[in-house]
Amino acid sequence: MTIKNKVISLLENAFGKTGKVLEVRAWNPATFFEVDVHFPDMKMEKWDKVQHIKVRVAEGIYRDYTPACWDVETSTCTLFIDAQHEGPGSKWASSLKKGDTIVYVGVGPTFHQPTTNSAMISLGDMSSIGHYLALQQLAKEQPLVGAITIAEEHHRREFNEYLDWNIGAIAQQDFGGYSALANWIETNDLTTATVYITGHIPTCVQLRKRIKQLNTQPKSIKVQGFWQ
Numbered sequence: 295m296t297i298k299n300k301v302i303s304l305l306e307n308a309f310g311k312t313g314k315v316l317e318v319r320a321w322n323p324a325t326f327f328e329v330d331v332h333f334p335d336m337k338m339e340k341w342d343k344v345q346h347i348k349v350r351v352a353e354g355i356y357r358d359y360t361p362a363c364w365d366v367e368t369s370t371c372t373l374f375i376d377a378q379h380e381g382p383g384s385k386w387a388s389s390l391k392k393g394d395t396i397v398y399v400g401v402g403p404t405f406h407q408p409t410t411n412s413a414m415i416s417l418g419d420m421s422s423i424g425h426y427l428a429l430q431q432l433a434k435e436q437p438l439v440g441a442i443t444i445a446e447e448h449h450r451r452e453f454n455e456y457l458d459w460n461i462g463a464i465a466q467q468d469f470g471g472y473s474a475l476a477n478w479i480e481t482n483d484l485t486t487a488t489v490y491i492t493g494h495i496p497t498c499v500q501l502r503k504r505i506k507q508l509n510t511q512p513k514s515i516k517v518q519g520f521w522q
């Protein structure tokens with residue numbers, strides 16, 4: 295074991311907590327997963343911002359995922375994991391099955407929380423689905439609107455079938471989904487709304503820049519980059 299991995303394993307022993315996989319549902323094609331997990335040590339009742347957890351996906355390798363659809367009484371939640379690309383996180387998510395143990399080394403808030411005095415527009419790619427489900431749960435009756443870019447046509451159909459909300463699935467045309475999202479912001483009214491942007495970091499940056507060039511401006515833009 296390398297010194298780095300020894301340190302990580304010591305940290306894991308000190309801070310690592312576990313969850314138990316209750317169920318895994320794969321979308322078709324099986325590159326997107328809904329993972330129901332019981333996390334007995336998570337204090338979900340205090341959450342007022344969207345959270346993220348750092349999960350061990352391989353020895354010494356950690357990735358961030360968003361707990362969504364949580365239930366305080368049972369300490370359960372669902373992780374929505376995009377595994378279309380090659381990576382240790384994708385490999386781990388694709389291998390998960392009922393009864394597996396998940397090790398995580400922390401839960402923390404993101405910058406995103408609901409806004410009560412403006413419309414909320416949510417933009418991102420498939421890695422953002424859990425994040426916006428969590429934001430919608432915090433926003434309660436106030437509906438989020440917006441768009442998620444999805445490359446697979448069948449995934450877009452499943453998105454519309456499984457998720458009962460006002461965020462739409464739009465066809466992803468490039469790596470981070472920029473062109474579809476740019477088209478969406480140019481054809482929808484953002485005036486006085488709070489715009490949330492998540493997902494591919496260069497796309498988030500470019501999209502924020504594009505919004506700044508529009509004639510009418512939202513109240514604020516809140517960016518939370520996920521990956522690059």
Ligand SMILES: Cc1cc2nc3c(=O)[nH]c(=O)nc-3n(C[C@H](O)[C@H](O)[C@H](O)COP(=O)(O)OP(=O)(O)OC[C@H]3O[C@@H](n4cnc5c(N)ncnc54)[C@H](O)[C@@H]3O)c2cc1C
Binds near residue numbers: 361404
């Ligand atoms: C606060 C936060 C919350 C997050 N929540 C979620 C979540 O709920 N669900 C979720 O799926 N992801 C989420 N992510 C993103 C996730 O942590 C990253 O996508 C992570 O890099 C995936 O790890 P990997 O090992 O699969 O790929 P990596 O080893 O990190 O990357 C391998 C290659 O794949 C590319 N890549 C990485 N992620 C993606 C992607 N999503 N789509 C296309 N290409 C990609 C990279 O550019 C790289 O070339 C979150 C990230 C953050 C910071």
